[in-house]
Amino acid sequence: xxxxxxxxxxKQEETPMMQQYHGIKKDHPDSILFFRMGDFYEMFNxxxxxxxxxxxxxLTSRNKNQTNPVLMCGIxxxxxxxxxxxxxxxxxxxxxxEQTEDPKFAxxxxxxxxxxxxTPGTVLDDHMLDPKSDQLIVxxxxxxxxxxxxxLDISTGAFKITQFNDDKTGSPLADELLKLAPKEILIxxxxxxxxxxxxxxxxxxxxxxxxWTYSHSEAVRNLLSHFKTQxxxxxxxxxxxxxxxxxGALIHxxxxxxxxxxxxxxxxxxxxxxxxxALDQSTVTSLELIQSSEGTRKNSLLNLIDESCTPMGxxxxxxxxxxxxxxSEKIKARLEIVSIFKSLPLNRQETRDLLKKIFDLxxxxxxxxxxxxxxxxxxSLK
Numbered sequence: 484x485x486x487x488x489x490x491x492x493x494k495q496e497e498t499p500m501m502q503q504y505h506g507i508k509k510d511h512p513d514s515i516l517f518f519r520m521g522d523f524y525e526m527f528n529x530x531x532x533x534x535x536x537x538x539x540x541x542l543t544s545r546n547k548n549q550t551n552p553v554l555m556c557g558i559x560x561x562x563x564x565x566x567x568x569x570x571x572x573x574x575x576x577x578x579x580x581e582q583t584e585d586p587k588f589a590x591x592x593x594x595x596x597x598x599x600x601x602t603p604g605t606v607l608d609d610h611m612l613d614p615k616s617d618q619l620i621v622x623x624x625x626x627x628x629x630x631x632x633x634x635l636d637i638s639t640g641a642f643k644i645t646q647f648n649d650d651k652t653g654s655p656l657a658d659e660l661l662k663l664a665p666k667e668i669l670i671x672x673x674x675x676x677x678x679x680x681x682x683x684x685x686x687x688x689x690x691x692x693x694x695w696t697y698s699h700s701e702a703v704r705n706l707l708s709h710f711k712t713q714x715x716x717x718x719x720x721x722x723x724x725x726x727x728x729x730x731g732a733l734i735h736x737x738x739x740x741x742x743x744x745x746x747x748x749x750x751x752x753x754x755x756x757x758x759x760x761a762l763d764q765s766t767v768t769s770l771e772l773i774q775s776s777e778g779t780r781k782n783s784l785l786n787l788i789d790e791s792c793t794p795m796g797x798x799x800x801x802x803x804x805x806x807x808x809x810x811s812e813k814i815k816a817r818l819e820i821v822s823i824f825k826s827l828p829l830n831r832q833e834t835r836d837l838l839k840k841i842f843d844l845x846x847x848x849x850x851x852x853x854x855x856x857x858x859x860x861x862x863s864l865k
Contacts, residue, residue, distance in 0.1 A: 529554075567608075625670075631725025643752045654763065692736050
């Protein structure tokens with residue numbers, strides 16, 4: 484390989500810090516790299532050009548007098564969540580590169596590394612989360628006749644898996660995705676160039692992951708390693724081969740992007756689409772079950788009957804509406820509980836008063852496990 488004199492000169496002119504930046508950026512080419520420098524996150528070159536347009540911030544440059552000035556822009560560290568939200572809404576991923584040692588004690592260049600990659604499905608900041616909706620990332624594995632699907636809410640650790648027959652129209656998968664309303668969809672690389680009639684309206688964040696992570700043997704290995712078990716029989720999903728492929732790839736993706744052990748994801752629950760009343764897209768939309776004709780929660784059936792006292796209850800009610808039971812024994816058991824509270828109004832009010840004092844424990848525990856909590860979160864557990 485012949486290296487031109489010009490490229491050699493550019494490399495020689497690079498500071499150690501920019502060499503460090505390029506080394507880290509090379510491993511995250513599809514993300515906007517937030518490079519921590521003191522109290523700011525800096526972006527360089529193409530990242531700076533893209534981010535400055537989306538965030539409406541000033542694009543400047545380093546070494547303006549040289550033939551190859553380095554484009555750059557920056558944001559304050561303390562208000563980064565606002566800017567990250569805008570980038571996510573624009574369909575971008577954000578890689579947070581932090582200083583991993585105290586500059587006061589560093590010998591030479593401060594060590595830096597990417598500590599987390601933020602995507603629409605892995606958001607944990609309260610200002611970006613809807614407390615009444617799940618923050619799901621869905622992984623899909625499709626064969627000729629069957630679909631494996633895994634859905635995970637990283638903010639709570641809820642992890643579920645299913646498998647069902649599909650047809651060429653993709654309607655069964657489309658119906659299930661409508662109910663789940665994922666913020667992010669993960670598929671094998673080989674599916675990216677194929678037709679996607681099942682893709683939900685609203686353009687969710689869709690991207691691919693390596694095909695080999697979807698192989699059944701690799702998926703099983705990743706799941707067993709994560710749950711620290713000898714088999715998947717205890718979870719009841721050992722026969723869902725396609726679902727396991729989707730779930731294993733999803734766990735691998737999250738370990739790679741979150742740089743965490745994800746210890747709050749400690750179980751996986753199988754569910755079966757035939758356990759619930761079949762509601763297709765037309766039915767859900769026409770009956771305005773979870774969204775009104777204006778496309779918002781307001782004036783929908785969900786908004787009308789949701790009198791829950793906690794975010795956890797609101798998320799559960801949404802799931803119950805969108806997935807009506809068909810098993811008579813389960814329906815009777817649920818109605819018996821309703822009947823008890825209906826007949827005891829004082830007890831019902833006392834229970835509601837107690838629930839109003841409870842914060843979103845599911846998401847609080849998730850934030851603590853992932854080490855993204857603050858003092859307010861810890862106080863909320865008292």
